[in-house]
Amino acid sequence: MAGKPKLYYFDGRGKMESVRWLLAAAGVEFEEELLETREQYEKLLQDGALMFQQVPMVEIDGMKLVQTRAILNYLAATHNLYGRDLKERALIDMYVEGTTDLMQLILMFPFLSAEDKEKQHALIVQKATNRYFPAYEKVLRDHGQDYLVGNQFSWADIHLFEAILMVEEKKCDVLSEFPQLQMFKARISNMPRIKKFLEPGSQRKPIPDDKYVETVRRVLQMYYNVKASV
Amino acid sequence: MPKVCCCLSSSQAIRSSLMAGKPKLYYFNGRGRMESVRWLLAAAGIEFVEEFLETREQYEKLLQDGALLFQQVPMVEIDGMKMVQTRAILGYIAAKHNLYGKNLKERALIDMYVEGTRDLMDLIRVHHKFSPEEQEKNLALINERATARYFPVYEKVLKDHGTEFLVGNQLTWADVQLIEAILMVEEKVSTILSKFPLLQDFKTRICNIPTIKKFLQPGSQRKPPPDESYVVTANRVFNRK
Numbered sequence: 001m002a003g004k005p006k007l008y009y010f011d012g013r014g015k016m017e018s019v020r021w022l023l024a025a026a027g028v029e030f031e032e033e034l035l036e037t038r039e040q041y042e043k044l045l046q047d048g049a050l051m052f053q054q055v056p057m058v059e060i061d062g063m064k065l066v067q068t069r070a071i072l073n074y075l076a077a078t079h080n081l082y083g084r085d086l087k088e089r090a091l092i093d094m095y096v097e098g099t100t101d102l103m104q105l106i107l108m109f110p111f112l113s114a115e116d117k118e119k120q121h122a123l124i125v126q127k128a129t130n131r132y133f134p135a136y137e138k139v140l141r142d143h144g145q146d147y148l149v150g151n152q153f154s155w156a157d158i159h160l161f162e163a164i165l166m167v168e169e170k171k172c173d174v175l176s177e178f179p180q181l182q183m184f185k186a187r188i189s190n191m192p193r194i195k196k197f198l199e200p201g202s203q204r205k206p207i208p209d210d211k212y213v214e215t216v217r218r219v220l221q222m223y224y225n226v227k228a229s230v
Numbered sequence: 231m232p233k234v235c236c237c238l239s240s241s242q243a244i245r246s247s248l249m250a251g252k253p254k255l256y257y258f259n260g261r262g263r264m265e266s267v268r269w270l271l272a273a274a275g276i277e278f279v280e281e282f283l284e285t286r287e288q289y290e291k292l293l294q295d296g297a298l299l300f301q302q303v304p305m306v307e308i309d310g311m312k313m314v315q316t317r318a319i320l321g322y323i324a325a326k327h328n329l330y331g332k333n334l335k336e337r338a339l340i341d342m343y344v345e346g347t348r349d350l351m352d353l354i355r356v357h358h359k360f361s362p363e364e365q366e367k368n369l370a371l372i373n374e375r376a377t378a379r380y381f382p383v384y385e386k387v388l389k390d391h392g393t394e395f396l397v398g399n400q401l402t403w404a405d406v407q408l409i410e411a412i413l414m415v416e417e418k419v420s421t422i423l424s425k426f427p428l429l430q431d432f433k434t435r436i437c438n439i440p441t442i443k444k445f446l447q448p449g450s451q452r453k454p455p456p457d458e459s460y461v462v463t464a465n466r467v468f469n470r471k
Contacts, residue, residue: 051342051346051383052346052349052379052380052383053379061335063335063338065338065342066342067341067342067345067346069317069341069345070338070341070342070345073337073338073341074334074337074338074341077334077337078334086322086325086326087309087311089321089322089325090311090313090318090321090322093315093317093318093321093322094299094313094314094315094318097315097316097317097318098299098300098315101300131300131301132300135299135300
């Protein structure tokens with residue numbers, strides 16, 4: 001029960017990356033079992049370790065948690081990153097749902113055909129600059145505080161920071177019209193645990209490549225024909 | 231209009247009447263993503279009002295007023311907030327009305343279960359958008375997922391602890407969302423529960439809870455399955471196709 005959380009996923013970002021970010025920001029050490037073969041996955045299925053036959057799965061506090069949202073909620077709550085009351089939690093939930101929707105566009109990116117990648121790239125940049133970043137820019141501008149919710153660091157800040165970095169990997173100057181977000185990014189980058197997670201050698205995973213796509217397809221026998229979002 | 235106490239300033243009075251007011255749901259006159267919110271409010275015995283989007287102009291006004299954080303509906307005005315994002319809305323209602331478990335571990339279980347039912351319901355939510363050929367494939371997928379992935383899990387949960395509800399021996403958001411999912415799948419595959427005796431019992435029990443029984447009766451705010459006019463309205467409001 002006192003052991004480190006253990007993450008079951010591929011050796012890549014996917015849906016598990018937000019979990020790695022949250023654990024790192026909370027200063028929690030974790031282990032990973034990286035899925036490389038179909039057999040590993042089938043063994044997990046046979047052992048009944050995956051409630052809905054899916055990963056991510058995280059062994060923590062005697063539970064085998066599945067469903068990214070459930071995992072993240074639990075970690076945020078247990079590490080005091082989920083606000084002080086129901087209303088702060090409501091704000092955090094709204095904000096992370098927004099960044100989740102944005103990151104979902106990027107999540108499927110490596111699985112797309114070259115032609116669809118071009119479309120998706122444009123969509124990601126458009127949604128980031130017209131829908132999501134303006135919302136967070138306004139939140140920060142309106143209250144003038146360092147963090148999104150309740151004047152204290154929360155899961156919403158970590159998630160937004162992760163989303164910003166991911167979009168910047170697609171368009172490096174995407175924050176050019178968002179001065180508040182630029183300052184936010186600088187502030188969060190300088191937090192010691194975040195700084196550490198950003199350094200080489202951490203458990204942060206790199207941008208997904210063809211090898212990652214091939215591994216996921218081989219292990220899950222799925223995602224052969226993913227289309228760009230409309 | 232509620233009576234105004236003479237010792238409050240008028241803006242305080244308006245604020246307090248708003249706070250005490252019913253939640254207001256902004257969405258189409260149809261199920262979509264808002265239906266789970268209607269279910270949860272109904273199960274909790276909370277009266278609510280609805281503003282139905284019928285025209286592009288209504289939607290654009292909401293946008294201009296800055297009422298939609300990410301330019302999207304569902305949106306629910308509740309307790310002085312304009313909440314968006316279905317999960318955020320549901321989480322808030324569940325927590326506020328004691329439907330989110332007694333502790334973090336119960337909440338984790340509820341979260342896992344509602345995410346599972348959400349994935350299943352998402353398959354059905356988009357069904358009407360497909361061509362007849364795609365609908366056939368989707369129906370097979372819904373059937374397969376319900377019977378091989380999701381319902382076995384909930385059947386086992388009920389079997390293992392032998393109590394009436396999924397989590398913590400009391401009604402929670404997980405039960406409400408599961409009953410919604412069961413009824414939705416049954417509309418597509420009427421015999422879907424044939425191999426799940428405990429879920430059949432669960433369905434009977436939950437449907438007999440007074441607030442839920444009331445919601446299932448004609449004249450409630452429960453919406454029917456999507457039809458042609460629902461699709462046409464949504465497309466018009468969002469300038470699609």
